Amino acid sequence: MLDKDRMPVHVAIIMDGNGRWAKKRNLPRVAGHNAGMKTMKKIVDHSDKLGIQYLTVYAFSTENWKRSIAEVTGIFKLLVTYVNSELQELIDNNVKVKVLGDYSSIPGDAKKSLEKTLEQTKDNTGLQFNIALNYGGRDEIRRAMRTIGEEIAQGKRRPEEITEELIGAYLFTGNQQANSPDPELVIRTSGEIRLSNFLLWQSAYSELVFTDVLWPDFTPEEYEKAICQYQSRQRRFGGR
Ligand code: FPP
Secondary structure, three states: OOOHHHOOOEEEEEOOOHHHHHHHOOOOHHHHHHHHHHHHHHHHHHHHHHOOOEEEEEEEEOOHHHOOHHHHHHHHHHHHHHHHHHHHHHHHOOOEEEEEOOHHHOOHHHHHHHHHHHHHHOOOOOOEEEEEEEEOHHHHHHHHHHHHHHHHHOOOOOHHHOOHHHHHHOOOOOOOOOOOOOOOEEEEOOOOOOOOOOOOOOOOOOEEEEOOOOHHHOOHHHHHHHHHHHHHOOOOOOOO
16 A cells, blocks of 8 residues: 655656557557657656656657657657647646756757746646656766866866765756756666666666556556555665
């Protein structure tokens, strides 16, 4: 049973298996992403119901540009569909949307819809929904290093000032951007057991839950099962 008093504050999800879900049904890969988008909506809703404060999903990685043009275009079209059809509901539900990743290079219409969503939800105080788009964990750390390096070169900082807190502040989850705590729980669907460049710095102490369920088949019940697994483990942060 889920213990409502011990809910994770931040859950992060690698939504994997859309392509295999489509292949099993002889459908194009984009149909899998479309089904995945519907699952994502349900999980946003359910996170809100469970009182989770931050939900981060891996929607598009820095490596995903290597996929076919049709698939990449399809994913961004879905993003436009999602934000346009959901914006009012996100506002009504007091959800704040943020992006992790440099989204300056995504297709123009997707960027425009996204910016509208960020702007219109920025003062909301309920669930914070972080969408990782053109996101890569190493790229994020590289960017932070570069900014800090530039500040040192300009004499604004000394090397001794580089602390874990400072590095954290310059990540996409830092206080200038998505301002989110580290996730206590990272879930990956579809039976793959790796992090694939997702939240590398932030997941240092996260509990990892892997399920064989393909993302389009992931239900609120499966979600609760993953949270139960998290609750059943004792988190020690390297102490005793
Ligand atoms: C991974 O499955 C999924 C993605 C790379 C895209 C995720 C996108 C969505 C859930 C819908 C769109 C929503 C937004 C916000 C853009 P995969 O294609 O790697 O699956 P496979 O490993 O079975 O091939």
